[in-house]
Amino acid sequence: MAMSDEGGMPFLLTSLDQMTRWAQRNSLWPLTMGLACCAIEMMALVTPRFDSARFGAEVFRGSPRQADLMIVSGRVCHKMVPVIRQLFEQMAEPKWVMSMGACASSGGTFNNYAVVQGVDQILPVDVYVPGCPPTPEAVLQAIVALQERIARGGARTAGRRPAAGVVGARG
Numbered sequence: 001m002a003m004s005d006e007g008g009m010p011f012l013l014t015s016l017d018q019m020t021r022w023a024q025r026n027s028l029w030p031l032t033m034g035l036a037c038c039a040i041e042m043m044a045l046v047t048p049r050f051d052s053a054r055f056g057a058e059v060f061r062g063s064p065r066q067a068d069l070m071i072v073s074g075r076v077c078h079k080m081v082p083v084i085r086q087l088f089e090q091m092a093e094p095k096w097v098m099s100m101g102a103c104a105s106s107g108g109t110f111n112n113y114a115v116v117q118g119v120d121q122i123l124p125v126d127v128y129v130p131g132c133p134p135t136p137e138a139v140l141q142a143i144v145a146l147q148e149r150i151a152r153g154g155a156r157t158a159g160r161r162p163a164a165g166v167v168g169a170r171g
């Protein structure tokens with residue numbers, strides 16, 4: 001994008017692609033979906049103390065068709081896999097996935113037959129947030145990392161793609 005005031009009248013030059021990415025990065029709509037204790041920290045995102053509205057990511061949606069960010073908050077049991085996959089497939093494109101917490105990213109302490117050992121085995125994860133549970137600040141940092149990726153023109157398909165990174169060194 002570039003701004004100019006030549007001739008006394010300020011105007012903005014950009015491309016449709018850049019404008020679209022600008023709108024997408026500043027209006028992430030998360031899906032309302034909590035799986036375990038991490039979901040409590042995820043809910044705190046929209047409280048006045050953390051105020052995810054500052055980053056345009058406060059509009060949690062009840063329908064996957066109106067959401068473009070899935071925050072997997074908590075351990076993923078095998079019996080939930082078909083449900084999570086269906087919700088992901090129903091989300092609008094482009095869409096992104098955040099793996100929140102040790103359990104979602106690796107199974108955490110639940111190394112047993114009932115728990116998926118990392119949600120990236122079933123979904124393409126864009127950003128990982130470590131911690132048990134991660135703090136809301138760490139989740140906000142992950143949202144910002146994701147927004148930077150979107151601004152750079154990250155993958156727009158549901159296919160497997162490289163992760164944007166791991167945020168929140170201490171969770």
Ligand code: SF4
Nearest residue numbers: 037038101103132133
């Ligand atoms: S990472 Fe910790 S807080 Fe999050 S779901 Fe697992 S046990 Fe619960």
